[in-house]
Amino acid sequence: MVRFSNVSKRYGGGHLAVASLDLDIDRGAVTVFVGPSGCGKTTSLRMINRMVEPDTGTVLVDGTDVSRRPAAALRRTMGYVMQSGGLLPHRTVLDNIATVPRLNGVPKAQARRRAQELLDVVGLDQELGRRYPAQLSGGQQQRVGVARALAADPPILLMDEPFSAVDPVVRAELQQELLRLQRQLAKTIVFVTHDIDEAMVLGDKVAVFASGGRLAQYAPPAEILRAPVDDFVAAFVGRDRGFRALGFESADGLQLEPAVTVRAGEPAGGAGWRLLVDDDGRPAGWLPPGARDRRGMVTGGSLFVLGSSLRLALDSALSSPSGKGVAVDAAGTVAGLVDAEAVLRLIDAGRTG
Numbered sequence: 001m002v003r004f005s006n007v008s009k010r011y012g013g014g015h016l017a018v019a020s021l022d023l024d025i026d027r028g029a030v031t032v033f034v035g036p037s038g039c040g041k042t043t044s045l046r047m048i049n050r051m052v053e054p055d056t057g058t059v060l061v062d063g064t065d066v067s068r069r070p071a072a073a074l075r076r077t078m079g080y081v082m083q084s085g086g087l088l089p090h091r092t093v094l095d096n097i098a099t100v101p102r103l104n105g106v107p108k109a110q111a112r113r114r115a116q117e118l119l120d121v122v123g124l125d126q127e128l129g130r131r132y133p134a135q136l137s138g139g140q141q142q143r144v145g146v147a148r149a150l151a152a153d154p155p156i157l158l159m160d161e162p163f164s165a166v167d168p169v170v171r172a173e174l175q176q177e178l179l180r181l182q183r184q185l186a187k188t189i190v191f192v193t194h195d196i197d198e199a200m201v202l203g204d205k206v207a208v209f210a211s212g213g214r215l216a217q218y219a220p221p222a223e224i225l226r227a228p229v230d231d232f233v234a235a236f237v238g239r240d241r242g243f244r245a246l247g248f249e250s251a252d253g254l255q256l257e258p259a260v261t262v263r264a265g266e267p268a269g270g271a272g273w274r275l276l277v278d279d280d281g282r283p284a285g286w287l288p289p290g291a292r293d294r295r296g297m298v299t300g301g302s303l304f305v306l307g308s309s310l311r312l313a314l315d316s317a318l319s320s321p322s323g324k325g326v327a328v329d330a331a332g333t334v335a336g337l338v339d340a341e342a343v344l345r346l347i348d349a350g351r352t353g
């Protein structure tokens with residue numbers, strides 16, 4: 001889809017911003033460029049839509065050298081979302097979203113109707129369409145930026161640190177929204193960030209750049225966590241990478257223990273830890289040894305939803321007051337208990353088997 005072939009760039013006699021980059025970006029997937037500040041991520045991204053021209057090498061989109069296409073026409077085939085949102089302050093939200101379709105000659109009423117639909121797509125209230133960008137929160141502005149990039153239905157979306165100016169909670173929401181959208185739209189997305197966690201959440205593949213514009217590793221996130229190619233990548237992906245890598249491991253095959261449950265209102269017999277459940281069989285909390293009724297109940301501990309990762313399975317056990325994680329099915333009903341050692345045994349079996 002997008003291919004960098006031996007691409008280099010140096011600005012005004014300085015250091016190499018991008019050094020002999022060879023990279024194939026998969027169609028319909030999210031590719032994340034990640035790395036410390038100044039390592040050439042934005043420069044590489046901007047070479048795709050000719051906002052920056054390479055000194056040597058070629059960037060191909062669908063087999064065509066982008067330098068052979070007029071820059072303005074090329075850019076209209078690619079959505080572009082940037083950190084600041086880049087919205088036009090004197091235009092309403094709807095008119096901002098309709099910008100590219102209007103440039104492409106779509107009549108005003110039709111472009112506005114499409115813009116209205118896109119508000120829904122990115123999870124914004126219809127009523128916000130009449131406002132101006134300054135009357136929106138940072139997270140809302142970023143959603144408008146995504147809607148605007150999608151307006152002409154381009155096959156490629158270029159996103160340059162689009163979520164870095166919003167707080168961590170909104171940022172996590174926007175990441176999940178983007179993944180949801182991508183499941184429906186299957187665009188080719190190139191996403192720049194300096195946040196390795198964001199890269200791991202979003203990327204089907206992650207390109208880790210090092211200083212001097214060198215591509216250090218290009219692989220799916222699980223592989224980068226499991227097998228960083230060198231000390232730079234290992235340091236960049238962080239200390240708890242072993243634990244985070246479990247987030248990409250399936251928990252299928254994990255043996256659950258039967259749960260000793262007590263329904264609210266029933267006598268709480270038994271000696272050890274007992275799990276209190278509501279009338280629908282959903283977990284309410286734990287009764288410690290000796291506790292007779294729900295006045296002695298302790299809550300806390302994450303739930304392990306069946307089908308999710310080993311990371312969540314282990315976390316449910318480690319965070320549980322009883323030391324056993326609570327596994328639930330999709331309806332939230334208790335399915336059994338997770339023992340940390342069972343998780344470790346499964347990891348071990350994967351290593352040796």
Ligand SMILES: Nc1ncnc2c1ncn2[C@@H]1O[C@H](COP(=O)(O)OP(=O)(O)OP(=O)(O)O)[C@@H](O)[C@H]1O
Nearest residue numbers: 011012017035036037038039040041042043044194
């Ligand atoms: N227009 C420019 N003129 C001169 N030097 C530039 C220009 N744009 C970028 N550079 C330099 O090129 C190098 C790569 O910059 P680039 O913005 O691509 O890095 P980045 O990895 O995206 O960094 P950041 O995460 O800080 O945005 C840096 O050393 C930067 O100072």
